[in-house]
Amino acid sequence: MELGPIWRAILRNKSSYALIALQIAVTMAIMVNAIAIIQERATQMARPSGTDEDNIITLTSVAFVPDADMRTMIDEDLALLRGMPGVRDAIATNSFPLRSGGWSMSLSTEPGPNSDGIGTAIYFSDEHAIETFGTNLVAGENFAADEITWNNREVSTWPATGILTRALAEELFPEETGSLVGKTVFINENDPVKIVGIVDRLQAPWNGWERVENSMLVPSRRDGEFQRYVIRTEPGMRDEMIPRIEAALAANKDRIIENVRSMTEVRERSYTGDSAMITMLTFIVSLLTVITGLGIVGLASFSVSRRTRQIGVRRALGATRPEIMRYFMIENFLISSVGIITGGILAVALNIYMVQEFALTPLAWYVVPIAMVILWLVGQAAVAGPARRASGISPSIATRSI
Amino acid sequence: MLQMNNVSKIYRTDTVETHALREFSLKVEEGEFVSVTGPSGSGKTTFLNIAGLLEDLSSGTYELDGRDISKLNDRERSKVRNEKIGFIFQSFNLIPELNIFDNVDVPLRYRGFKAPERRKRIEESLELVGLASRLEHMPAQLSGGQQQRVAIARALAGEPRFLLADEPTGNLDTNMADSVMDLLGEINSTGTTIIMVTHELTLATRANRNIFVRDGSVSDGPGDLQLAAVAG
């Protein structure tokens, strides 16, 4: 309707309108990039670990008696755990998904020192691993019980078989369309490992690792003094099993049991930084939106009271209440638009910088429009109050001159 | 055209009630040029506000063009103001952040005219007041008399049938006042009804009729006598 005069009036008072537009622009830049980071972190946190997290308990067993017979201790512990009512299965392993510590090796499809390897996490365990983690074997078969060997830190002969995650197998054989079971890969440069099975998913222990979906189950257990037990309970029994398991394992005084945690807790610890980042950014963005909104309310109130007389004149000249209200809404829309468009450019520039500097995932296309709509709505909501007050100004103000 | 019967207007504040108009009755015919005089605080502006639909009345009836004003809602009143009534204020009341062109444009926008029509009317009415060359000026760049003439142009641009003026020459020197009065005379001669508040009797005499307001009512006291004296 009256875009022209409103716009010209804005240009008459450039500086104060430019300030609010700039404020909206910077708000937009922050909002867009914060949303991009939140989105990235939320996506990462939403990735499943490939385990039955709701029913898994993990713990560390540290033997401290010199020359303890680790193999016997582990076998006894596992027999005890697997025999407990309420326990579905249990394993001893060097690590597990989300633990943030473990062992990685490089796998390649050709032997020799110069072939390009693909990093993978190694889980040393036995034929109970698939059942205990609760992952699904999608091809091939599980290890046989008599296949399982013992090793220690200085392992130099590798077991000849392995179960790989699908992501790892596909990365190793990108061209292959048929079954990958039966293929051979090489570890430690020259040691062949035959793929006997493929599981759909079992994350590596490091959630921030670019190859987090790559892991390999190895049919061999390590007999060091540090052991990590993973225990899967019957559905819903996890919490009641924790004290029972602690009590059962306490009988053996040659070692200590530490870090008894549910997988849910392990996940929380693993993603503390990310979830804190999400909380902080959400907080910052909400606060910022409120401040910008209140700033608009404040400026609009000033603007209305400064123009009281003019509004009266407009009313006297025939403006209806909705028309007065619309004037302020349109004015805000125009200023917001300037800010939002500048902000869009600013946001994209900032994002490009952050992508380079902090290896952030680039912005999804829809974030900018979403932020635009949010800020438009915030602006309109903020100006609605003062605009309503403006529309209530009596036309008789025009004759009651001060 | 305008008929007020026993109109009263009471302003209430926390402490006092002011009877700005009481039992105010008046009839103005189409095409008349009526001047309103009276002591300060007697209710002249209040009458004009009510006549121009800027304020509600407390009691009594007011018919404009045969329509009972009290039955109109805010929207309809705005429309009446916009289409039928032109205002000239004592203190000009130009919008400081709009240039002359946009100032005259304001009521035309609310009227919903198309752009060419608005441009034509703006130019014509500014021509009439002799300011056609100043379209791009801001109000602050004009003298008081020029500002008042812009205000008149703005009041006339919508071709109202009814022009209300509250001391239109109050801020102007005698020469300026004369030319504004000439302008009003011309406008009246084209059939526009004018009601003008003034406290300068010489100006009041240029109207067809004078009403004298005292204590919120029309009085046939000294006003007519003085007018007669001046005229005689």
Added chain:
Amino acid sequence: MFRYYLRLGILSIRANPALSALMVAAIGIGIGACMTIVTIQYIMSGNPIPEKSDQLFHVRVDSWDPAEPYDEPNEPPEQLTYLDATALHAAGRANRQVISFLSSRVVQPAGEDSKPFQTQSRATTADFFAMFNVPFAHGSGWDKSADDTQERVVVIGQALNEQLFGGENSVGELLTLSGEPYRIVGVLDEWSPVPLFYDLNNNEYNDPAALFLPFSVAVAGEHGSAGNTNCWKPIEDGGVEAFRNSECIWIQMWAELPGEAEKAAYLQFLDAYVEEQKLVGRFPRPLNNRLDNVEEWMDINEVVDEDVSVLLGLAILFLIVCLLNTVGLLLAKVMKRTKDISLRRALGASKATLFAQYIVEASMIGLAGGVLGIGLTWLGLRGIENLFSIFEFVQKLVVMDWVMVLAAVALAIVSALAAALYPTWRACSVTPAAQLRIQ
């Protein structure tokens, strides 16, 4: 006169209580957000050993894979092989030198019913304590001879001494660690450098290990490293011995070199050592040895978490928004008062008095915002502490010292003045006549 301006300021603030509150809140919140992150960044990047950080050098030699650098573009590995660590340490060419790795032991307190528990231990050499200015409450570190003879001695931290011996002097007591008896030779005083500069490979905000014991003892007892072990070449068959002779890196080394000359000489020594090793077929990469002092080493390891840098950038932008907000509101206030101002000007107020009046008003708002900001910073730090509550180290990152309090106040006043500058200038440039022209 100043009191007159103060009164005018208070009047003006009181005339618009909601808007004044909004300005104070905006400055306060902006400062609070900014200072919360700045505080964390300040602690994270603080110099933990300012008195000699430029004399302590982290030692790196490039023993890595000929096919690719340890880290792009051409960084040598951050740790040493057992072969190199022990050889460089034995050469003793620096004023002091220390090799170490992080491990863990199970502490078995005396007494039947006391429960054994696991704790971190640092295997290191005799110079460690003097080199890093480690304060002792009782006793001292061990002699070089203890390193040579693999004597089972241990230095324990303050907290562990508190826990085991109620804070008494425990020097001379025996302590059983994973089944082996150690003699306590020293008890540390309170000591917790942030960041833990001498071991940035593991969590740099951890507390120092509770136990320090001789490197030679740990190696002989086969204490496994709790830190990273990286290998580029397969380990030959042959158990522990093979691992020690392998190209796996797992030991950290520091050298104390008081001046430029010593540093240059030590670098020469490292180069000569590598050249010598090349003769026996090791060190296949080009010569690439590094000495980095504490602050350089902290930079290389990016001790300030990337998330903190991102948050800091956003917090600064946030403060800018809050300031723009304040500028806008102050300006609106001025614009609303232009008539009043031009009247004052017409009545004889000079630009200087107007300037003083508006600056005093803005400073009051800034000061109030600063005080609010300090409070909000404290709250913000509590919030972050809460978010990371499962990690003990966060406690160290959320403390506000007086430097930060002063910084908050200064930032608030500078911000408020910066915000006031433009509106004040606008107020001062109102001409006495112009505004009176339009009624």
